[in-house]
Amino acid sequence: MxxxxxxxxxxxxxxxxxxxxxxxxxxxxxxxxxxxxxxxxxxxxxxxxxxxxxxxxxxxxxxxxxxxxxxxxxxxxxxxxxxxxxxxxxxxxxxxxxxxxxxxxxxxxxxxxxxxxxxxxxxxxxxxxxxxxxxxxxxxxxxxxxxxxxxxxxxxxxxxxxxxxxxxxxxxxxxxxxxxxxxxxxxxxxxxxxxxxxxxxxxxxxxxxQGGVSTRQAMLTAEDLTGWMRTQNGRLVAEMEQLLRDAQVAGLHEAIEAQLRTPLARARYLWALSQAPDAAARRALLREHGELPLAWRLRKFFKLNYPGFNAGVNRLRARLKGRA
CATH class of the missing domain: 3.90.550.10 (Spore Coat Polysaccharide Biosynthesis Protein SpsA; Chain A)
Structure with missing residues (x-):
């Protein structure tokens, strides 16, 4: 049975x-x-x-x-x-x-x-x-x-x-x-x-x-930071796209799409930046995503275009924390 x-x-x-x-x-x-x-x-x-x-x-x-x-x-x-x-x-x-x-x-x-x-x-x-x-x-x-x-x-x-x-x-x-x-x-x-x-x-x-294999790693190198951004925003895009498909089935696509429009656009922009092969490709993405505020796009552009700087800040924070 x-x-x-x-x-x-x-x-x-x-x-x-x-x-x-x-x-x-x-x-x-x-x-x-x-x-x-x-x-x-x-x-x-x-x-x-x-x-x-x-x-x-x-x-x-x-x-x-x-x-x-x-x-x-x-x-x-x-x-x-x-x-x-x-x-x-x-x-x-x-x-x-x-x-x-x-x-x-x-x-x-x-x-x-x-x-x-x-x-x-x-x-x-x-x-x-x-x-x-x-x-x-x-x-x-x-x-x-x-x-x-x-x-x-x-x-x-x-x-x-x-x-x-x-x-x-x-x-x-x-x-x-x-x-x-x-x-x-x-x-x-x-x-x-x-x-x-x-x-x-x-x-x-x-x-x-708590604190298992999925625990977030420290982003102490440029590769760590870029990889984390790529993975995290890819996951966000996938989740929101799934919600939109499910909303379509439930007859709620218009309401859910209105709520997810901006966060989905942001996640797609960040994921694309982390996937871009070079600075020229990232600059093109900066121009293409005009639906997002320019100041926010620029801030994320610099973070992904110069990941070594941000990773250096994370290393400094880790050292200071270790001394505390």
């Missing part, structure tokens, strides 16, 4: 933590569920650890392992896992986080209490350091306060994808994630708000490891 819920364990380069993460999912005290332990082509032992855990498991849940042959990134990884299951409720579990034993049971209870109307259920998180020491509660916004697109347009909610469950039907309505997307949580939340709705369980159901 098809399970109602599938927990998608997304891991990459998490050999030190993935066994704990997987065991916390296998230990869920709930009806039988589907669990997919997935490694996104890690260069370390993450995949081997997941295979060994699945082979040794003896319990009520259906467990499968996926080992990617090439790294897909967050969005591509999600797309691949969603294709592997037909469960109506999809629950995220990061490869370095821990799910409380009652997490799935509480998510399912909340979903069923809504008559299975909701398309996303979130929860708070319990922060923890790299060594597992608990820190503070990490709250997210009460998504019941975002009943429609008008509320989302007024202010985006604070959400964390590591503690979300979303429906298969919302993915089927809007389609797969753009593979360039690095953070799916705003996409899944917007899709839910303009569909069946969303809510937040006001307690921490995920122990959230």
């Amino acid at each position: 098809q399970a109602t819920a599938a927990v998608l364990v997304l891991a990459y380069r998490q050999a030190d933590f993935v066994a704990q993460a997987a065991h916390s999912v296998l230990a869920q005290a709930c009806e039988p569920i589907e669990i997919i332990l997935s490694d996104d082509a890690s260069p370390d032992a993450t995949g081997e650890i997941l295979e060994a855990i699945a082979a040794a498991y003896r319990g009520p849940h259906q467990v499968r392992v996926r080992r990617g042959q090439q790294n897909l990134g967050i969005a591509g990884h999600y797309n691949a896992l969603i294709e592997m299951t037909r469960a109506p409720l999809l629950i995220t579990a990061a490869g370095d986080d821990l799910s409380t034993p009652d997490r799935v049971a509480k998510l399912l209870a909340a979903w069923r209490a809504s008559g299975e109307r909701l398309d996303l259920i979130a929860s708070h998180l319990q922060g923890m350091r790299q060594d597992g020491t608990p820190t503070q509660i990490v709250p997210v916004d009460d998504l019941a306060q975002w009943p429609d697109a008008r509320a989302w347009l007024a202010r985006r909610p604070h959400v964390i994808g590591a503690a979300q469950a979303f429906t298969r039907r919302s993915m089927e309505r809007f389609g797969p994630f753009d593979p360039r997307i690095a953070y799916e949580d705003q996409i899944t939340t917007f899709r839910a708000i303009v569909s069946g709705g969303a809510m937040t369980i006001p307690e921490p159901l995920v122990h959230y490891r």
